[in-house]
Amino acid sequence: MNLxxxxxxxxxxxxxxxxxxxxxxxxxxxxxxxxxxxxxxKMSIKTIDVLTQYFNIKKDWLASGIGEKAEILDVAPxxxxxxxxxxxxxxxxxxxxxxxxEDLKAENAExxxxxxxxxxxxxSLENQVSSLNRELDKxxxxxxx
Numbered sequence: 664m665n666l667x668x669x670x671x672x673x674x675x676x677x678x679x680x681x682x683x684x685x686x687x688x689x690x691x692x693x694x695x696x697x698x699x700x701x702x703x704x705k706m707s708i709k710t711i712d713v714l715t716q717y718f719n720i721k722k723d724w725l726a727s728g729i730g731e732k733a734e735i736l737d738v739a740p741x742x743x744x745x746x747x748x749x750x751x752x753x754x755x756x757x758x759x760x761x762x763x764x765e766d767l768k769a770e771n772a773e774x775x776x777x778x779x780x781x782x783x784x785x786x787s788l789e790n791q792v793s794s795l796n797r798e799l800d801k802x803x804x805x806x807x808x
Contacts, residue, residue, distance in 0.1 A: 664728055667701040673718045673725075688713045689747045 664672070674681060681699060685692045690710055697703045705726070706714075715722045724732045 665701060666703075666705065666726075666728075667699050669725055669728060670695070670698050670714070673714075673720065677718060684714075684717065686747050686749075688717050689750075690714070691748065 674684060681695045682692060684690065685695055690713060694706070694710060698706060711722055711726050714720075715725055718725075720732050721730055723730045
């Protein structure tokens with residue numbers, strides 16, 4: 664039984680698809696496809712680690728077919744599987760959006776302060792215009808008298 668056969672056997676035994684394995688482990692579909700189609704004879708250590716944790720099997724059996732398939736129960740608990748590529752991309756987009764929102768909040772606060780100053784200045788100008796209009800009215804009245 665070659666590497667592709669062993670992986671195919673695990674997928675069938677767990678009643679999942681290669682797509683589900685890729686999503687849940689973060690291993691690319693292309694990598695799984697190469698193994699399943701016997702286009703590669705070996706996988707990276709990281710990929711083997713992730714798959715052995717996902718399927719709860721021994722590394723030696725998956726990598727070489729040597730020994731028993733079943734995992735020993737008193738081993739350290741499996742590490743959290745790597746995030747899928749799509750999840751990483753979405754997380755990155757969310758972080759970027761959060762930063763953008765914070766930047767916009769800061770800009771909005773600056774604009775509010777600027778608006779307060781403009782409103783204050785506008786009130787002052789309106790007072791000056793009113794005062795000038797009163798003076799103009801006085802001048803016109805005196806001139807017509």
